[in-house]
Amino acid sequence: MVLATDGNIASHISVTGSIAKYGSGRQIPINRLLRAALVTLHETEGYPGQGPVIRSERGAAMMPGAIVNWFSATYRSMGLTGCSSHSGRRTFITRAARLLPKTGGSLRDVQELAGHRAITTTERYIQGDRDAQHKLIRLI
Structure with missing residues (x-):
């Protein structure tokens, strides 16, 4: 694809x-x-x-469970805890939302890229940033 x-x-x-x-x-x-x-x-x-x-060691398509296991092993080998195969998706959605002002886009664009039917689903993926919140309050 x-x-x-x-x-x-x-x-x-x-x-x-x-x-x-x-x-x-x-x-x-x-x-x-x-x-x-x-x-x-x-x-x-x-x-x-x-x-x-992305192929398995045998050259075939990797099954979803194998990909989940690969991510878990990779994060573990890097000493990262609390990460899952879904972590990259959360990071992408959060970063995309934070970069929107630079692109002229909207949260709807992030929603479409994520393939979410409801904008509320996309919003649940976006993590807050305490430093940005402090900076925002200082500007008000």
Whole structure:
């Protein structure tokens, strides 16, 4: 879902309704650094070609449980506690929400990228920032 119709790396990831939770398909723009890495992988190893980009040790598609276990082991090896396979999603949504003023976007844009049906779901992912709150109060 990272290939364009011409077989090259696309500028977005296509998440089809058939694989998305509640059928909430969407297109997610690919970060320039990730796209460059995918282009390199595609050129040097023929990936993603056919099949998954992330593969198991045996070369097959990784199952969801295996990905959860991989994240847990990686966080544990880094000495991080309280992290899960969902932590990156929370971080992305929080960072995206904080960067909105620089883009002219709205929380609706973050909601669409996350694939949430309700904006209240997106809001639950966004963590507060005590330092930013103090700075805000000083400006008032």
